[in-house]
Amino acid sequence: MCGIAGILTLNNTSIINLQDHLELMNEKQKHRGSDGKGIFISPKSDVGFAHVRLAILDLEGGKQPMSDVFGNTIIFNGQIYNASILRKEIGSAYPFKTHNSDTEIILAGFKIWGEKILERLEGMFAFVVYEGKTGKSFFARDHMGIKPFYYTIQGNNLFFSSEAKTLLSFLPSKQIDEDALKDYIAFQYYTFDKTLFKGVKILEAGYCGFIKNGVLEIKQYCDISFNNKIQITEEGAILETERLIVNSVKKHLISDVPVSSYISGGIDSSLIASIVAKEQGITEGYCGFFPNFPDFSENNYAKEVALNCKIKLNLFLARLEIF
Secondary structure, eight states: OOEEEEEEESSSOOOTTHHHHHHHHHHHTGGGOSSOEEEEEOTTSSEEEEEEOOOOSSTTTTOSSEEOTTSEEEEEEEEETTHHHHHHHHGGGSOOOSSSOHHHHHHHHHHHHGGGGGGTOOEEEEEEEEETTTOOEEEEEOTTOOSOOEEEEETTEEEEESSGGGGGGGSSSOOBOHHHHHHHHHHSSOOTTOOSBTTOEEOOTTEEEEEETTEEEEEEOOOOOOOOOOOOOHHHHHHHHHHHHHHHHHHTTOOSSOOOEEOOSSHHHHHHHHHHHHHHOOOEEEEEEOTTOGGGOOHHHHHHHHHHHTOEEEEEEOOOOOO
16 A cells, blocks of 8 residues: 555646645655655646555665656556566566566556556556656546545646545535435445545546646546356356456465465455465464454454464454444
């Protein structure tokens, strides 16, 4: 988990107090990454990026914001699982500076394929790319909306961040969006691009956008289709489901730092932990428990999973208060 934030002008003019605003954003989102932070300001002071990093890949070379020799700069939160495949495909067509940074893969892919890079990315992401030569800013959120991208337009500027609360300082007033609240009460989530805060929107899953010459455009680049029909037996469906789950978990294990697992004792975390233990020999897992409220604790189930998977389980005392 990293934190991205920034400001994009909508009228090609310098943004007042840009440095101060970006430092404030990084302070608000510092809990999202303790391994580094950075700020980028465009030559015209019309675009600014703020980033805090939780380092997973290319610990030294993957620092952000990241710029290339073509004058493009990216700010990125997420992970690209097919980064090594895309790096080989791009080859010498791009002057890579890092060893295996997936951040640079997006930067390189955008230089070569433009917006069509989204058709090739496999992973979870929220990013913004600034083209120094054209002044265009391009942003996107992954196909399933795993990584967040909040934004608000105030005056001639678009403020964006990984968390809505980072944007609250730039709102004229803090008000609840009652329509969004109704959605949450009914569905346990906010529909479309709504958030709990009036004036703050979220970029929907599978959407992207750009700002060029002061014009903002947001569009959908991906949608889920349920029209594909396949002929498969029950046994075939079981085997295919297993293959897809195992392959997905294996892709999530790409890391330059040790991998551990959260174990609750439930079906999903237990399944993932067992696959990780088999594929990578994971040695540690984590679980929180409530000693005063045994009905809320799952540590007994977690212990059973850890024992069967030969994982060292670390139990953490959780505090639960009921008013």
